Amino acid sequence: MFNRKKKNKPAYRITISGITIDVVKKNIKNLNLRVKPSGQVRISCPVHTRDETVRQFANSKMSWIKKHLSNFQKKRKVHQPVCESGEIHHFFGQPFSLQVREKNKKPRVQIIPPDRLILQVRPGADVSKREMILKEWYRSNLKNEIEKLIRRWEPVMGVKVHDFGVKQMKTRWGTCNIRAKRIWLNLELAKMDHELLEYVVVHEMVHLLERLHNKRFHGFMTRFMPDWKSRKKRLNSESAIGIC
Numbered sequence: 001m002f003n004r005k006k007k008n009k010p011a012y013r014i015t016i017s018g019i020t021i022d023v024v025k026k027n028i029k030n031l032n033l034r035v036k037p038s039g040q041v042r043i044s045c046p047v048h049t050r051d052e053t054v055r056q057f058a059n060s061k062m063s064w065i066k067k068h069l070s071n072f073q074k075k076r077k078v079h080q081p082v083c084e085s086g087e088i089h090h091f092f093g094q095p096f097s098l099q100v101r102e103k104n105k106k107p108r109v110q111i112i113p114p115d116r117l118i119l120q121v122r123p124g125a126d127v128s129k130r131e132m133i134l135k136e137w138y139r140s141n142l143k144n145e146i147e148k149l150i151r152r153w154e155p156v157m158g159v160k161v162h163d164f165g166v167k168q169m170k171t172r173w174g175t176c177n178i179r180a181k182r183i184w185l186n187l188e189l190a191k192m193d194h195e196l197l198e199y200v201v202v203h204e205m206v207h208l209l210e211r212l213h214n215k216r217f218h219g220f221m222t223r224f225m226p227d228w229k230s231r232k233k234r235l236n237s238e239s240a241i242g243i244c
Contacts, residue, residue, distance in 0.1 A: 019069070025046070
């Protein structure tokens with residue numbers, strides 16, 4: 001059984017220009033500032049740092065903080081498709097023009113090269129029904145790709161995934177239940193480039209070797225996927241979702 005480390009909790013919070021900032025005191029030498037995709041702003045500082053010093057530091061970085069909060073907010077305000085003809089939908093990184101066809105036949109989704117995505121629905125199918133059909137198509141294809149990646153990487157990494165699943169997640173690309181050796185992947189990965197999907201799969205599988213995001217974990221990532229940092233950067237630049 002793993003000994004769980006307690007996460008650092010905010011020592012206190014400050015508010016500057018209407019922005020709430022969590023202040024965490026650690027055994028470190030310098031003040032560090034981080035703005036997360038979720039909108040959380042956090043300053044890590046040495047244990048004995050004076051409160052006034054933290055405030056001065058935050059004030060000096062306020063324009064930088066506001067810029068990043070604005071960028072993340074724009075990413076979250078993505079247009080929600082309503083599954084109508086003419087919309088652009090992505091499938092493993094490639095854009096496709098959606099065409100909705102109403103027929104008294106079993107609903108289905110198919111790709112017609114080079115860039116058409118056909119959504120066949122029964123007459124009168126509403127938006128929620130269209131979305132459900134499209135999501136299940138994404139889910140089926142994503143699960144097939146995940147299974148291939150897991151089987152490919154298991155012998156390379158020397159681990160065994162007992163189970164995996166796909167679900168919609170708002171704040172994570174993937175999670176790993178170490179005890180059950182089960183990984184979950186975000187349904188949105190079906191829209192991302194295959195290299196980014198592979199990065200998330202490998203990331204979660206590395207957790208079967210190391211639970212924490214520490215030097216050992218990063219060492220495994222570099223060994224198995226030397227370009228993992230660039231893949232992570234690409235993934236983070238395309239969405240406000242994070243990774244565990």
